Amino acid sequence: MTKATNIVWHESAITKEDRLKLNDHQSPVLWFTGLSGSGKSTITVALEKALYEKGIRTYRLDGDNIRHGLNNNLGFSPEDRKENIRRIGEVSKLMSDAGLITLTAFISPYREDRDNVRQLLAKGDFIEVYIKCSLESCEARDPKGLYQKARSGEIKQFTGIDAPYEEPLHPELVVNTEQNSIEESVDIILAYLRTNQYI
Ligand SMILES: Nc1ncnc2c1ncn2[C@@H]1O[C@H](COP(=O)(O)OS(=O)(=O)O)[C@@H](OP(=O)(O)O)[C@H]1O
Numbered sequence: 010m011t012k013a014t015n016i017v018w019h020e021s022a023i024t025k026e027d028r029l030k031l032n033d034h035q036s037p038v039l040w041f042t043g044l045s046g047s048g049k050s051t052i053t054v055a056l057e058k059a060l061y062e063k064g065i066r067t068y069r070l071d072g073d074n075i076r077h078g079l080n081n082n083l084g085f086s087p088e089d090r091k092e093n094i095r096r097i098g099e100v101s102k103l104m105s106d107a108g109l110i111t112l113t114a115f116i117s118p119y120r121e122d123r124d125n126v127r128q129l130l131a132k133g134d135f136i137e138v139y140i141k142c143s144l145e146s147c148e149a150r151d152p153k154g155l156y157q158k159a160r161s162g163e164i165k166q167f168t169g170i171d172a173p174y175e176e177p178l179h180p181e182l183v184v185n186t187e188q189n190s191i192e193e194s195v196d197i198i199l200a201y202l203r204t205n206q207y208i
Pocket residue numbers: 044045046049050071072073076085089090091093094114115116117118153155164165166167168172
Protein backbone atom coordinates (compact mmCIF):
# COMPACT_ATOMS: atom_id res chain seq x y z
CA MET A 10 0.00 0.00 0.00
CA THR A 11 1.35 3.47 -0.91
CA LYS A 12 0.76 6.27 1.57
CA ALA A 13 -1.02 9.39 0.28
CA THR A 14 1.10 12.46 -0.26
CA ASN A 15 0.11 16.06 -1.15
CA ILE A 16 -2.63 16.25 1.45
CA VAL A 17 -3.22 19.50 3.32
CA TRP A 18 -5.21 20.02 6.56
CA HIS A 19 -8.37 22.11 6.02
CA GLU A 20 -9.67 24.10 9.02
CA SER A 21 -13.40 24.29 9.83
CA ALA A 22 -15.11 27.57 10.64
CA ILE A 23 -16.53 25.95 13.78
CA THR A 24 -14.09 24.64 16.38
CA LYS A 25 -14.32 22.16 19.22
CA GLU A 26 -14.58 25.11 21.64
CA ASP A 27 -17.55 26.44 19.66
CA ARG A 28 -19.25 23.05 19.82
CA LEU A 29 -18.60 22.74 23.56
CA LYS A 30 -20.43 26.06 24.09
CA LEU A 31 -23.61 24.24 23.01
CA ASN A 32 -22.96 21.65 25.77
CA ASP A 33 -23.12 21.80 29.53
CA HIS A 34 -20.18 19.41 29.67
CA GLN A 35 -16.67 18.72 28.34
CA SER A 36 -15.91 15.95 25.84
CA PRO A 37 -13.32 13.61 27.32
CA VAL A 38 -12.68 10.04 26.22
CA LEU A 39 -13.34 7.55 29.00
CA TRP A 40 -11.00 4.74 28.05
CA PHE A 41 -12.06 1.52 29.77
CA THR A 42 -9.48 -1.26 29.82
CA GLY A 43 -9.51 -4.68 31.45
CA LEU A 44 -9.73 -8.40 30.90
CA SER A 45 -12.55 -10.01 28.96
CA GLY A 46 -15.43 -10.43 31.43
CA SER A 47 -14.12 -7.76 33.81
CA GLY A 48 -17.23 -5.63 33.21
CA LYS A 49 -16.24 -3.01 30.59
CA SER A 50 -19.38 -3.45 28.48
CA THR A 51 -21.74 -3.75 31.45
CA ILE A 52 -20.41 -0.62 33.15
CA THR A 53 -20.17 1.52 30.01
CA VAL A 54 -23.76 0.65 29.10
CA ALA A 55 -24.99 1.62 32.59
CA LEU A 56 -22.81 4.75 32.68
CA GLU A 57 -23.98 5.91 29.27
CA LYS A 58 -27.61 5.57 30.39
CA ALA A 59 -26.88 7.60 33.55
CA LEU A 60 -25.14 10.33 31.51
CA TYR A 61 -27.93 10.41 28.91
CA GLU A 62 -30.49 10.91 31.67
CA LYS A 63 -28.54 14.01 32.74
CA GLY A 64 -28.77 15.43 29.21
CA ILE A 65 -25.15 14.61 28.37
CA ARG A 66 -24.19 13.71 24.80
CA THR A 67 -22.30 10.45 24.60
CA TYR A 68 -21.20 7.68 22.28
CA ARG A 69 -20.07 4.19 23.22
CA LEU A 70 -17.49 2.25 21.22
CA ASP A 71 -17.28 -1.44 22.12
CA GLY A 72 -14.75 -4.04 20.96
CA ASP A 73 -17.31 -6.63 19.98
CA ASN A 74 -19.34 -4.10 17.93
CA ILE A 75 -16.46 -2.27 16.24
CA ARG A 76 -14.92 -5.57 15.18
CA HIS A 77 -18.12 -6.25 13.18
CA GLY A 78 -17.63 -3.10 11.08
CA LEU A 79 -14.74 -0.62 11.04
CA ASN A 80 -12.24 -3.22 12.28
CA ASN A 81 -13.67 -6.38 10.71
CA ASN A 82 -10.37 -7.04 8.94
CA LEU A 83 -8.45 -7.38 12.25
CA GLY A 84 -7.75 -10.39 14.45
CA PHE A 85 -6.04 -10.75 17.82
CA SER A 86 -2.33 -10.84 16.99
CA PRO A 87 -0.32 -8.11 18.79
CA GLU A 88 -0.08 -6.17 15.49
CA ASP A 89 -3.83 -6.35 14.86
CA ARG A 90 -4.65 -5.33 18.42
CA LYS A 91 -2.30 -2.35 17.99
CA GLU A 92 -4.06 -1.30 14.79
CA ASN A 93 -7.46 -1.86 16.44
CA ILE A 94 -6.56 0.53 19.26
CA ARG A 95 -4.90 3.05 16.93
CA ARG A 96 -8.09 3.33 14.84
CA ILE A 97 -10.30 3.57 17.92
CA GLY A 98 -8.01 6.27 19.26
CA GLU A 99 -8.45 8.26 16.05
CA VAL A 100 -12.24 7.76 16.09
CA SER A 101 -12.36 8.82 19.75
CA LYS A 102 -10.43 11.97 18.89
CA LEU A 103 -13.02 12.86 16.26
CA MET A 104 -15.81 12.24 18.75
CA SER A 105 -14.12 14.42 21.34
CA ASP A 106 -13.75 17.13 18.69
CA ALA A 107 -17.48 16.74 17.93
CA GLY A 108 -18.27 17.48 21.60
CA LEU A 109 -19.33 14.02 22.77
CA ILE A 110 -18.22 12.09 25.83
CA THR A 111 -16.88 8.86 24.38
CA LEU A 112 -16.92 5.62 26.33
CA THR A 113 -14.60 3.00 24.86
CA ALA A 114 -14.72 -0.63 25.98
CA PHE A 115 -11.70 -2.45 24.57
CA ILE A 116 -9.40 -4.89 26.32
CA SER A 117 -6.53 -2.75 24.97
CA PRO A 118 -3.98 -5.02 26.64
CA TYR A 119 -0.81 -3.12 25.73
CA ARG A 120 0.33 -0.11 27.78
CA GLU A 121 2.12 1.41 24.80
CA ASP A 122 -1.03 1.34 22.65
CA ARG A 123 -3.11 3.01 25.38
CA ASP A 124 -0.38 5.60 25.98
CA ASN A 125 -0.33 6.39 22.26
CA VAL A 126 -4.04 7.26 22.46
CA ARG A 127 -3.35 9.41 25.53
CA GLN A 128 -0.74 11.33 23.51
CA LEU A 129 -3.15 11.73 20.59
CA LEU A 130 -5.75 13.54 22.69
CA ALA A 131 -5.69 17.00 24.24
CA LYS A 132 -4.48 17.18 27.85
CA GLY A 133 -7.25 16.06 30.21
CA ASP A 134 -9.29 14.47 27.44
CA PHE A 135 -8.02 10.93 28.12
CA ILE A 136 -9.39 9.31 31.25
CA GLU A 137 -8.05 5.80 31.67
CA VAL A 138 -10.46 3.66 33.67
CA TYR A 139 -9.03 0.32 34.73
CA ILE A 140 -11.78 -2.21 35.25
CA LYS A 141 -9.97 -4.43 37.68
CA CYS A 142 -11.05 -8.01 38.16
CA SER A 143 -8.93 -11.10 38.74
CA LEU A 144 -8.52 -13.59 35.94
CA GLU A 145 -10.04 -16.17 38.26
CA SER A 146 -13.29 -14.17 38.62
CA CYS A 147 -13.44 -13.24 34.93
CA GLU A 148 -13.06 -16.90 34.09
CA ALA A 149 -15.74 -17.90 36.60
CA ARG A 150 -18.12 -15.34 35.03
CA ASP A 151 -17.22 -16.35 31.47
CA PRO A 152 -20.30 -14.54 30.06
CA LYS A 153 -19.61 -15.64 26.47
CA GLY A 154 -18.01 -19.02 27.16
CA LEU A 155 -14.75 -17.77 25.62
CA TYR A 156 -12.46 -18.70 28.53
CA GLN A 157 -13.69 -22.27 28.28
CA LYS A 158 -12.89 -22.25 24.55
CA ALA A 159 -9.47 -20.70 25.24
CA ARG A 160 -8.65 -23.33 27.88
CA SER A 161 -9.61 -26.12 25.49
CA GLY A 162 -7.42 -24.57 22.77
CA GLU A 163 -10.34 -23.77 20.46
CA ILE A 164 -9.44 -20.03 20.68
CA LYS A 165 -5.79 -19.03 20.45
CA GLN A 166 -4.10 -15.85 21.73
CA PHE A 167 -6.82 -15.23 24.31
CA THR A 168 -6.02 -12.39 26.71
CA GLY A 169 -5.10 -13.69 30.16
CA ILE A 170 -4.66 -17.26 28.95
CA ASP A 171 -2.07 -17.29 26.15
CA ALA A 172 -1.85 -13.54 25.40
CA PRO A 173 -0.74 -10.80 27.81
CA TYR A 174 -2.64 -8.08 29.66
CA GLU A 175 -0.52 -5.17 30.88
CA GLU A 176 -2.18 -3.46 33.84
CA PRO A 177 -2.26 0.36 33.71
CA LEU A 178 0.45 1.93 35.87
CA HIS A 179 -1.18 5.33 36.43
CA PRO A 180 -4.85 5.14 35.45
CA GLU A 181 -7.06 8.09 36.36
CA LEU A 182 -9.51 5.63 37.91
CA VAL A 183 -9.53 2.03 39.10
CA VAL A 184 -12.87 0.30 39.54
CA ASN A 185 -12.75 -3.13 41.11
CA THR A 186 -15.78 -5.12 39.97
CA GLU A 187 -15.14 -7.86 42.53
CA GLN A 188 -15.72 -5.26 45.25
CA ASN A 189 -18.14 -2.77 43.66
CA SER A 190 -21.60 -3.40 42.23
CA ILE A 191 -22.43 -2.04 38.76
CA GLU A 192 -24.29 0.90 40.39
CA GLU A 193 -21.36 1.69 42.71
CA SER A 194 -18.93 1.58 39.79
CA VAL A 195 -21.09 4.03 37.82
CA ASP A 196 -21.29 6.33 40.86
CA ILE A 197 -17.48 6.30 41.28
CA ILE A 198 -17.02 7.40 37.67
CA LEU A 199 -19.77 10.05 37.82
CA ALA A 200 -18.18 11.46 40.99
CA TYR A 201 -14.80 11.69 39.22
CA LEU A 202 -16.37 13.51 36.25
CA ARG A 203 -18.14 15.95 38.58
CA THR A 204 -15.12 16.60 40.82
CA ASN A 205 -12.96 17.33 37.80
CA GLN A 206 -15.65 19.49 36.19
CA TYR A 207 -16.11 17.42 33.08
CA ILE A 208 -19.86 17.42 33.77
N1 LIG B 1 -8.25 -14.04 21.37
C1 LIG B 1 -9.07 -13.16 21.96
N2 LIG B 1 -8.61 -12.40 22.99
C2 LIG B 1 -9.42 -11.52 23.56
N3 LIG B 1 -10.74 -11.32 23.22
C3 LIG B 1 -11.24 -12.06 22.22
C4 LIG B 1 -10.43 -13.02 21.56
N4 LIG B 1 -11.20 -13.61 20.59
C5 LIG B 1 -12.40 -13.05 20.66
N5 LIG B 1 -12.45 -12.12 21.62
C6 LIG B 1 -13.63 -11.25 21.86
O1 LIG B 1 -13.26 -9.97 21.36
C7 LIG B 1 -13.39 -8.98 22.37
C8 LIG B 1 -12.10 -8.17 22.52
O2 LIG B 1 -11.95 -7.27 21.47
P1 LIG B 1 -11.12 -5.95 21.69
O3 LIG B 1 -11.23 -5.19 20.42
O4 LIG B 1 -11.58 -5.28 22.93
O5 LIG B 1 -9.64 -6.52 21.92
S1 LIG B 1 -8.25 -5.75 21.91
O6 LIG B 1 -8.44 -4.47 22.61
O7 LIG B 1 -7.85 -5.52 20.51
O8 LIG B 1 -7.31 -6.64 22.60
C9 LIG B 1 -13.65 -9.68 23.67
O9 LIG B 1 -14.71 -8.93 24.23
P2 LIG B 1 -14.84 -8.58 25.77
O10 LIG B 1 -15.14 -9.91 26.40
O11 LIG B 1 -16.01 -7.64 25.80
O12 LIG B 1 -13.59 -7.95 26.28
C10 LIG B 1 -14.05 -11.09 23.30
O13 LIG B 1 -15.45 -11.22 23.31
